[in-house]
Amino acid sequence: MAPRTDPDLSCRALALLRVVAAGRAEITCSREPDMFVDGVPCCDQYTAHALAHRGLIVQTGPAVLGKRVRARLTPAGAAALGAAGEAA
Template sequence: MSPSTNQPLLTPRHLAMLRAVAAGRGEALCGCEPDLLIDGRFCDHLATHELFHAGLIITAEPGPIGRRVAADITDIGRQALTVA
C-alpha cells in the first residue's frame, strides 16, 4: 500500500484486472473475502483483495456465500485507470 493514500501500488496485473471489470468481464464470488473471476477464471487472490479493500472494485449486489454476482469498477477505480 502506498503510505500516504492507502491505495495499493497498482501493478500491470492490477490494471489489467481493473480494465477487465470496467469492460464488464468480471464476476465476484461472494464470501467474507470476495474472489474475482474474469471470463470465468479466478484471478490472483492477493491482487483481488487489494482492489476490493482499496474500494476500486465492488460487487454489483450482495449475495450469499458462494454466489457469483457481477463485479463493478468504482469511480475511484476509473480514476486510477485514467491516471495510470
C-alpha cells in the first residue's frame, strides 16, 4: 500500500472517494450533503460532509433541494486518490 500524502484524509475518507470514483455513491442536494452508497445511507456522514466541504466530491448536476443525485469526484478528489497511490 502506498503511503498517504495528505494527512487530513483518513482511510475511511479514501474509501468513500473510491466509492464515488466507482459510481456507487449518491449525495443529497443540500448545504450538508448526505451520502448514500448502493442506495443505503453512508455510516459516516461526517466524513461525507467533510469531503464535500473540501471540494473533493460534488453532485453531477442540478436537482431539487434534498433530492439525491449521483456524486462525482472533482479534479481535487481524483488528485487525492492519485496521491494516495490509487486510480481515480
